[in-house]
Amino acid sequence: MLSLKNLWVEYGDKIVLERISLDIAEGSFVSIIGPSGAGKSSLLRVILGQERPTRGTITLDGAPLPAECGPDRGVVFQRYSVFPHLTVLGNTLLGLEFAQSPFTARLFGAQRRAAVGEAEAMLASVGLGDSLHLYPAQMSGGMQQRLAIAQALIKRPRILLLDEPFGALDPGIRADMHGLITRLWREHGLTIIMVTHDIKEAFSLGTRVLTLDKRRHDPHAPHRYGAAVVYDLALRKSVDEAGITIDANHNNGHE
Amino acid sequence: MRWVNRRPGRGTAFLLGAVPLAVLGLTYIIASAARHAANPADKILPLPGAMAQAMALLVFEADPLSGEYLFWADTAASLWRLGVGLGIATISTLLVGLVLGVLPPVRATLGPLVTAIAVVPPIALLPILFIVFGLGETAKVALIVVGVTPFMIRDVAGHVAALPREQVVKALTLGANSWGVMLRVALPQAMPRLIQALRLSLGPAWVFLISAEAIAADVGLGYRIFLVRRYLAMDVILPYVAWIAVLAVVIDFALTQSSRRLFGWAHGTAH
Ligand SMILES: Nc1ncnc2c1ncn2[C@@H]1O[C@H](COP(=O)(O)OP(=O)(O)OP(=O)(O)O)[C@@H](O)[C@H]1O
Ligand SMILES: [Mg+2]
Numbered sequence: 001m002l003s004l005k006n007l008w009v010e011y012g013d014k015i016v017l018e019r020i021s022l023d024i025a026e027g028s029f030v031s032i033i034g035p036s037g038a039g040k041s042s043l044l045r046v047i048l049g050q051e052r053p054t055r056g057t058i059t060l061d062g063a064p065l066p067a068e069c070g071p072d073r074g075v076v077f078q079r080y081s082v083f084p085h086l087t088v089l090g091n092t093l094l095g096l097e098f099a100q101s102p103f104t105a106r107l108f109g110a111q112r113r114a115a116v117g118e119a120e121a122m123l124a125s126v127g128l129g130d131s132l133h134l135y136p137a138q139m140s141g142g143m144q145q146r147l148a149i150a151q152a153l154i155k156r157p158r159i160l161l162l163d164e165p166f167g168a169l170d171p172g173i174r175a176d177m178h179g180l181i182t183r184l185w186r187e188h189g190l191t192i193i194m195v196t197h198d199i200k201e202a203f204s205l206g207t208r209v210l211t212l213d214k215r216r217h218d219p220h221a222p223h224r225y226g227a228a229v230v231y232d233l234a235l236r237k238s239v240d241e242a243g244i245t246i247d248a249n250h251n252n253g254h255e
Numbered sequence: 256m257r258w259v260n261r262r263p264g265r266g267t268a269f270l271l272g273a274v275p276l277a278v279l280g281l282t283y284i285i286a287s288a289a290r291h292a293a294n295p296a297d298k299i300l301p302l303p304g305a306m307a308q309a310m311a312l313l314v315f316e317a318d319p320l321s322g323e324y325l326f327w328a329d330t331a332a333s334l335w336r337l338g339v340g341l342g343i344a345t346i347s348t349l350l351v352g353l354v355l356g357v358l359p360p361v362r363a364t365l366g367p368l369v370t371a372i373a374v375v376p377p378i379a380l381l382p383i384l385f386i387v388f389g390l391g392e393t394a395k396v397a398l399i400v401v402g403v404t405p406f407m408i409r410d411v412a413g414h415v416a417a418l419p420r421e422q423v424v425k426a427l428t429l430g431a432n433s434w435g436v437m438l439r440v441a442l443p444q445a446m447p448r449l450i451q452a453l454r455l456s457l458g459p460a461w462v463f464l465i466s467a468e469a470i471a472a473d474v475g476l477g478y479r480i481f482l483v484r485r486y487l488a489m490d491v492i493l494p495y496v497a498w499i500a501v502l503a504v505v506i507d508f509a510l511t512q513s514s515r516r517l518f519g520w521a522h523g524t525a526h
Pocket of ligand 2: 040041042
């Protein structure tokens with residue numbers, strides 16, 4: 001469904017990513033791991049449309065992806081994903097308000113009641129049904145990430161991009177969030193691309209794990225070579241989470 | 256207990272804050288009494304009674320020439336100029352600062368102009384304003400506007416431009432366009448900062464107001480102070496200065512309170 005062809009990302013003369021070619025199937029859960037600075041966030045930003053690749057194309061179902069962020073791709077960052085000036089309900093309503101009211105970006109009357117109902121249902125499904133009127137500053141990190149997920153999902157995006165969404169959470173909350181994201185992924189038929197530093201998380205959640213790293217290294221000019229996909233593992237999950245089998249090792253990219 | 260950890264309660268803090276003010280007042284009275292003991296006709300440090308007498312004339316008795324209660328006429332004129340000036344400054348800041356902060360092309364176009372205006376000392380522009388607008392109200396209001404707006408615009412635009420990029424990206428993925436980002440993301444988060452900038456601009460605004468009134472006016476707190484200066488009328492000047500301080504404190508307090516009331520999320524207070 002999502003297809004990246006020969007993608008290069010450069011900042012000035014620093015090459016961050018080189019020759020990234022990927023096909024991502026609808027409904028897959030792709031985890032991206034790799035050392036810090038490898039360009040994981042850069043790849044996500046390019047797919048999101050926040051930045052343009054220096055070379056290469058991205059197509060969604062064969063059509064070039066618009067190079068601007070839009071409601072077809074949802075995102076949750078590690079931080080700053082929710083708006084501090086809006087309550088939980090306000091944050092969740094925002095996506096509906098932008099869509100239904102282009103001029104005032106606010107809803108009134110029956111339209112608002114319908115939107116509030118939808119937002120409340122979404123918040124209930126991420127476990128924030130009792131916190132509708134809290135502001136983000138009054139919530140824990142885990143609650144804020146739940147809100148960020150609800151806020152993104154209410155737009156029914158086809159693709160959800162997550163950049164270290166659980167990086168700042170403690171292990172217990174993290175496990176809860178893993179359960180939550182897996183459930184929402186199945187329920188909404190999402191395609192998820194998640195960057196993480198936690199290898200265990202990458203393997204336990206993903207149906208496919210990509211590793212970004214530099215394949216070549218010039219000790220005198222480290223910036224001349226970018227990172228590429230060095231491992232690309234497809235996982236087949238049995239119903240009980242214990243049995244992960246590494247299925248294939250295609251598109252691995254070594255010359 | 257270490258000093259950094261000592262937090263006075265409300266009552267204690269009030270008392271502590273009152274002490275320096277009381278000391279100041281007491282020092283004045285002692286100094287004034289001492290001067291009057293040496294020279295009963297001293298005009299430099301009038302006794303409280305003399306100040307009350309002089310002020311009573313301005314506050315409670317209509318001026319025989321104009322039929323106006325001068326103190327109230329001065330206060331109304333000055334507050335009107337201050338209010339109109341700061342009102343225009345606030346509205347222009349909101350419009351320009353928001354657009355400047357949110358839209359990079361506009362920032363590239365207008366940013367240098369705002370900076371250029373901001374570095375000109377406003378008082379140097381006062382003669383130009385008098386020439387252009389005449390000696391009436393417009394020039395005085397214009398001085399306040401010219402004096403505080405560039406600073407406020409730069410402050411608010413800088414704050415908006417420094418909002419995390421993630422917020423803008425997030426809004427776009429939620430279906431917003433530039434207008435939506437401005438209206439629902441930037442504007443609400445600019446408001447508390449705008450009030451903050453307004454508070455910081457109050458001091459300069461008073462300076463510009465009083466300068467303009469001192470040079471060309473026929474009513475106003477600054478005008479009165481500079482008028483009675485010719486007669487060394489400290490019994491009027493000191494109460495007027497104190498009154499200006501009271502007005503400034505009240506306005507500042509009202510702004511702080513309204514910001515807390517309206518934008519509680521920005522002050523870390525629970526709703
Ligand atoms: N806007 C930019 N301008 C210049 N260089 C950049 C920019 N953004 C990222 N880089 C560089 O690109 C490289 C990859 O950055 P990126 O944030 O994608 O890494 P990452 O894999 O997400 O790292 P981390 O795991 O620490 O988040 C880094 O070396 C960084 O210095
Ligand atoms: Mg990153």
